[in-house]
Amino acid sequence: MRILAIFAHPDDESFFCAGTLAKLASQGHEVYLVCATRGEQGEIRHPRIDPALYPKGPARGRLRQAELEAACRILGLRPPLFLDYQDSGYPLEVARANPQGFMHQELHQVENLLLTQIAQIRPRLLIGFDPQGYYGHADHIHLHRATLGAFWRAGNRLPDPPAYLLFPVRLAEQVAKTRFDPERFGVSAGSLALRVDVRPYAATIRAALLAHASQVGPEEHFAQVLQDWPGLLEEECFVLGGVRGLVAEDLRALQL
Numbered sequence: 001m002r003i004l005a006i007f008a009h010p011d012d013e014s015f016f017c018a019g020t021l022a023k024l025a026s027q028g029h030e031v032y033l034v035c036a037t038r039g040e041q042g043e044i045r046h047p048r049i050d051p052a053l054y055p056k057g058p059a060r061g062r063l064r065q066a067e068l069e070a071a072c073r074i075l076g077l078r079p080p081l082f083l084d085y086q087d088s089g090y091p092l093e094v095a096r097a098n099p100q101g102f103m104h105q106e107l108h109q110v111e112n113l114l115l116t117q118i119a120q121i122r123p124r125l126l127i128g129f130d131p132q133g134y135y136g137h138a139d140h141i142h143l144h145r146a147t148l149g150a151f152w153r154a155g156n157r158l159p160d161p162p163a164y165l166l167f168p169v170r171l172a173e174q175v176a177k178t179r180f181d182p183e184r185f186g187v188s189a190g191s192l193a194l195r196v197d198v199r200p201y202a203a204t205i206r207a208a209l210l211a212h213a214s215q216v217g218p219e220e221h222f223a224q225v226l227q228d229w230p231g232l233l234e235e236e237c238f239v240l241g242g243v244r245g246l247v248a249e250d251l252r253a254l255q256l
């Protein structure tokens, strides 16, 4: 099966569903990744990477593109594809004040670019952002809307449009251990379509995250990352964002 993950910034794939992507790739599925931006506004959190050498904008984007390419190799994904939008920045006040940012770009134009990728890759399964953008990043929410739009519009354009759309999410009880609002950013266990035990892929997830050195920091700080993202190396959860037709046999056949 061909699978297409659609995320907004380098490192989204590794934080939100790296274990599942690695598992799918290890099972022989072709896993592609489209990244809307190169994360040009991301803060540098590694003490040995000098932010002055990679100022926000294209230079930081090039640094983060290289990190994403390394993470994709670790996870067994195809080299990442980019939509060439610009990171809006975070939090929301920063994003709102950046008119060049992805969140301000025309939704139907983003959908069209996604449809071009979908037409070339012909995935059976899409993986993308949930309506809350995992933790509320404006770029994630914008890309959720475009992904959902493209998923349905693909039915008008292609003889074999994607059949399934999955959103990685966190259980409310996990979000409750973080600074984020569990009622908004978490889901109940009964809402889940898939729970993937990613413990066998813990070393791979960890390596992919550390490949995003500018965002995750050095290995000696990884314990803090795990504290900020409880359950990161244990389980990945998904809700069903869309299904074409009524039968979900293909999802069961993935043996996740």
Ligand SMILES: [Zn+2]
Pocket: 008, 009, 012, 137, 140
């Ligand atoms: Zn992101």
